[in-house]
Amino acid sequence: MKNTLFTLAVAGLLFGCKTQQATAPVAPADPAELASSITEDELREMLYIYASDEFEGRNTGEPGQKKAVEYLKQHYLDLGIPTPLGGDDYFQEVPLQKLSAPEMSLSINGKPLAQLTQFVSLISSTDGSISAEEIIDLGFGIESDNYSDYKDMDVNGKTIIIRSGEPRNDDGTFVISGTDQVSKWSNMRQQFAAKRDLAKEKGAKMVLFYYPEAYDMIAPRLGRSSGRLTLKGKAESMYLLLVNSEVMEAITDNPEAKPGNKIAATIDFSYEAQGEELISENVIAYIRGREKPDEYVVISAHLDHVGVEDGQIYNGADDDGSGTVAILEIAEAFKEAVDKGQGPKRSIVFLHVTAEEKGLLGSRYYTDIDPVFPLDQTVANL
Structure with a gap:
């Protein structure tokens, strides 16, 4: 009826x-x-x-x-x-794919680092490898009308460090908004996409995203093979890794942000996608x-x-x-x-x-x- x-x-x-x-x-x-x-x-x-x-x-x-x-x-x-x-x-x-963590290796200055416990991939990327002898510190990795970490910086084909959050003024307000209201550059969900897309636009080859406060919460979700189905997306040519404090310590003795600082460090990285397409x-x-x-x-x-x-x-x-x-x-x-x-x-x-x-x-x-x-x-x- x-x-x-x-x-x-x-x-x-x-x-x-x-x-x-x-x-x-x-x-x-x-x-x-x-x-x-x-x-x-x-x-x-x-x-x-x-x-x-x-x-x-x-x-x-x-x-x-x-x-x-x-x-x-x-x-x-x-x-x-x-x-x-x-x-x-x-x-x-x-077109669909079963999510599965990629196989990766990462070493900095000859020190091997452990996938999942020290770094995970935030995006699906193409198979490949990187060997470089310099890492560029990009601070927060932000570009707006009144602030830019990319000013006078050429990051095309380079490995860069980006940190979570956004800069503040001396009075505690945020530089971007001029108030105590955060922008998309600090929002937990939005900042990943905003900073990823900007780094990709600037031509960066590899991004080390430093977010120590959230690493232990986010990494386990991304580091294991979930088997969950999702729509098949286009694999990125850029690599985006979420890293913890141990990775930063392997790069530099002073992990504080120094935008524009070029750090002499040897980095070797490989990425091999896993998972099933259907x-x-x-x-x-x-x-x-x-x-x-x-x-x-x-x-x-x-x-x-x-x-x-x-x-x-x-x-x-x-x-x-x-x-x-x-x-x-x-x-x-x-x-x-x-x-x-x-x-x-x-x-x-x-x-x-x-x-x-x-x-x-x-x-x-x-x-x-x-x-x-x-x-x-x-x-x-x-």
């Missing part, structure tokens, strides 16, 4: 207004009639298949999830509902609107679940097998409406997203990286 009411509401929204541009009169669509193809028996039949043990809980990237997307694709092919991706390609590939899929089908084809209504649900844990299959009938098969039934109703000359005013996108259980990754990929239809022309997501 809930699915039928939902479909009636959708149908009313999309079919309810008569066009004034029609060349021949068409009787207004009856939402109840259009939704009559949606039946409890069909929903049950599809859900019993989709949430069966055969699909092994539809864990992202695993065989059960691959069976699930093939099932959805075949359903749209059988209905004759096309894909916007061309041909019979209903899959929007979503591909999952969003499934997309599409019915073109008859009056406003360049406006899109997205009807979505996530196709994945959590798979098998400790030998038990988590079938995911309600999360979100029920939503998935409801979309299939709604799609069938819209296709029958099209065949009767009662197609929707706006284009309808049937979007089944992957990796919701891993952090909305399929949704994020569609909205943030590769929206198949322009977001500014997408009027609703149901």
Whole structure:
């Protein structure tokens, strides 16, 4: 009943207004009639298949999830509902990676330093190595309208030290803001990105980020292989290491900031990325609107679940097998409406997203990286 009411509401929204541009009169669509193809028996039949043990809980990237997307694709092919991706390609590939700590080695002035206990990588970088005989102290690594640690400094291709925080005036206020309010250069989350991006813009090859107050809290999270899935990002050509006080002591006898100071120190570093890359899929089908084809209504649900844990299959009938098969039934109703000359005013996108259980990754990929239809022309997501 809930699915039928939902479909009636959708149908009313999309079919309810008569066009004034029609060349021949068409009787207004009856939402109840259009939704009559949606039946409890069909929903049950599809859900019993989709949430069966055969699909092994539809864990992202695993065989059960691959069976699930093939099932959805075949359903749209059988209905004759096309894909916007061309041909019979209903899959929007979503590149993912399992997070794993890289293999690194670091020695300064011939002293080997230990990964995790003394340094960790803050970003994913390309494989490579560095040998240098100079490290540049960049202080806080800040550049703003009224302050710059990079003034008259050429750090292109160099190894630099950057510290957490930002400078203060003699009265205790912050130089950047002129008040007692911190800026992004001190905010725990924002400063990493702001200082990283600036160093990259300036061409630095390697950054040693010194943040002793937070090292013991941050390092364990980054230094171990978590196995957590994330969207695959572009590997950086720059290296960014979070280092503790022992690394600083290996570099210099005086770890206090001296912006612009060039420290004679031999550094040898190597980086080898680890982890597993995999591909999952969003499934997309599409019915073109008859009056406003360049406006899109997205009807979505996530196709994945959590798979098998400790030998038990988590079938995911309600999360979100029920939503998935409801979309299939709604799609069938819209296709029958099209065949009767009662197609929707706006284009309808049937979007089944992957990796919701891993952090909305399929949704994020569609909205943030590769929206198949322009977001500014997408009027609703149901």
